[in-house]
Amino acid sequence: MKVDVYKRPDGEGLFSYLVLPHEKPLPEEVTNTDWQLHERDVDFERDGKRHFTLEAEDAFMQIGEKGYAITHLDQRSGDGAA
Template identity: 70%
Template sequence: MKVDVYKRSEDSNLCSYLVVPTEKPLPQEVASTDWLVHELNVDFERDGKKHFTLNPEDAFHQIGEKGYAISHLDDRTTDTDAH
């Protein structure tokens, strides 16, 4: 699946990631927060490896449920460890 990846910096130098299927608009419920484009048109596959702190199976479940996937609070990473 091709996705667009957004990143948001948070307190304590942590960041979260949001993935949205490519060519889909940023969901309205997250559009008012400070998400910045990180990478566009990225291959996001169910390969067992984490992508942008997201577990692929969980991310695909989130995308199927709400149209996007977002890092869980416990899965945030420091800005320097991203990707």
């Protein structure tokens, strides 16, 4: 699946990621935060690996349920470079 990846700082040096199917607009419920485009047109696969701090199967489940996937609080990245 091709996706666009957004990143935002969460404070204390932590970052969250939001993944949307490629070229879909940010959903209304997340537009009031400071998401910045991190990467566009990325291959996001069901390969059992982590992608941008997101577990692949969890991300696909989130995308199926609400149209996007977002990092869980306990999965945020501390270096900002996932």
